[in-house]
Amino acid sequence: MFNIFQEALNSTMKYLLIAALPIFLLAPAISHAKNTGYIFVSSEKDNSVAVLDGKTYKQIKKIETSDRPRHLAFNADKTKILAACGEGNSIDIIDIAKLEVTDKINDDIEDPEAFDVSPDGKYLYISLEDDGALGVLDMAEKEMIKTIEVGEEPEGVLANPDGKSVYVTSEVANTVHVIDTATWKVTANIKVGKRPRRFALLASKNELWVTSELDASISIIDLATNKVKDTIRFEAKGFRKEDITPVGIAMTNNGKTAYVALGRANHVAIVDIASHKVKDLMLVGERVWNIELNKNESLLFAVNGLSDDISIIDTKKKKVIKSVAVGRVPYMAIIDD
């Protein structure tokens, strides 16, 4: 027991020491708010985004937002953060230098949940939970230019970097909809596991991985044929299937490892992408939801919806090195590094 704490402490100390150096190096850049190292965490019930220092993990600010902020993403030059605020019917824009909401887009946006930015940065594709539609928001005009009807409760959105397709899940239709960006039409409906949530794109194999919360699985879609070519099922000794509710997914840049948040099972799974096998499980907080890797993939941030905290995982050690309280019902973390 002592050893575990010692180890955690040691590794934290190491990070602190390593951390001290770049602070000086980065000092001039801070005025432009570039690579602040900050960790931003949205909290559904606090109507705020918590800002944590990237080294000490101390909360340095709570940014007030519109009601129920959930999905977060950076803009193209990483000077701003877009926050989808479900009950505020708004996409709030947070200025990273000022650490406050400086603008809001709320043209016809009803209950936005997840979104993705088009590769050219022109459009925001938003799942509109209430309308059962995918909204296309013109970022320059700040106007919703199109809504495309999909299954009820759309959730995860992913814009293919090729600019040609957008994918959106429907939680209740158990379907992934493929939308052609040239015509804004649904061109394929792919049935996947129950309650599909999030995507990860494996570009090297042209595969789209989709987590299914109620099926304890990942459906792997071959994007060449729009067919499910394999399903990874999560099962582990000591867990009941109904407690394994995968949601968040993150992949390493080399395309070798996928991390999958298992929700109620309170673990993050490490999946070997080549073999589709689960290699390890890491204990985190309660109902782990979204997960995010830092830039050099040394750390994984797991957001725990029911314990109001985030678990910071050392990916080499495959262990949580720290957990940090953030706010009521945290949803997602993004890192400005």
Next chain:
Amino acid sequence: MINMKIVYFFVLSFAVFINGFFSTAVYAENTFTIGYLELKKDPRYKKKRLLARFTGQALGRPFAGAEVAIKEAKYHGIDIDTVLLLERKTVKKEELTSAVEEFNNQGVQFIVLDLPSFETAELLKKIKGKDIAFFNATSYDNTLRNESCQSNLFHTLPSHAMLMDALAQYLISKKWKNILVLEGELAEDKQMSSAFEIAAKRFGLKIKDKRIFKLGNDPRERSKNNVALLTKGDFDVIFIADTNGEYARDLPYQSLKPNLIVGSEGLSASAWHWGWERHGAPQLIKRFIKKHKRLMENTDWAAWMAVKVIAAGVQDTKSTDYKKITAYLTADNTVLDTFKGHASSFRPWNNQLRQTILLTTHNWVVTRAPLKGFLHQKNNLDTLGNEKRNSKCVF
């Protein structure tokens, strides 16, 4: 070809319009209709009752839930080029059998029932040996799941037994063991209180006394109608079985001692509650309110769930075949989403949907059952309600 499809679409839309079908039709070659059967004059939905908002009782016709569900199912038939439709028949008691026959002649084989338990049992007796699956969405009656069960009758609404087990789990987990049972004079009150007594035994509660209550002001019966007299004694909790609801409503804050009230008032065991915030419930509740301008209650959920399980059957079996879908519903590996957490499925021994039960106050979900620590060798949801070994259902 394209023109033909458009023409067909308009014809279909028109057909939908004139027949009173309910669907948000995405285009498809085929249709699959789910029937919905309810009574013209159903005392459960009298205006006065609805406005009284008795705890846990209907706030409107549960068809509202089915309508929300059919919209959610707009893509469920896409693999087999089929659009799912919902058709409602509202008939007099004496027309129930002929309404089912009419459905049958139309090729409808899946029918959601919004009927009291007596009418459900009678109807099922008359319609025997036909390939029609019925889904009970509004009766909690234990006997429908036991002595008068039928192999083609499914239940999405939980039984009294399931609800009372959930309540007993909660009370014992709080160590509130000493209970006074108050029972009304209706047959269903007796069924509810006897389900509670069985649950009390199962989970180790002590029923200190059982008393009959009576509505009214007759001084000769004041030991039954006067709340203070009726609640005299030393108890942790007062349980009341009042399926009518009028007496139970008057119980909180009126008992002789500062007792907590559970059962038909105070803390209730529920199939659903609009205050539930997990597993996609807020989105469903929002859709419901948007469409129907009221809150979503137990039977709304059960009607919604009935349409959802049929739609899941179509989607997962990729067919509209009666045998395939009914086999799917009771298959071991079938997973149904109740929006309450826990993977749900039908119990093959009595066709009851095993499910999470919510423990609710008038405006909140306190917790849900099965509670932590209540374990079952196969499925924790089977700590609620009749298990195979004590089921009296024989198909």
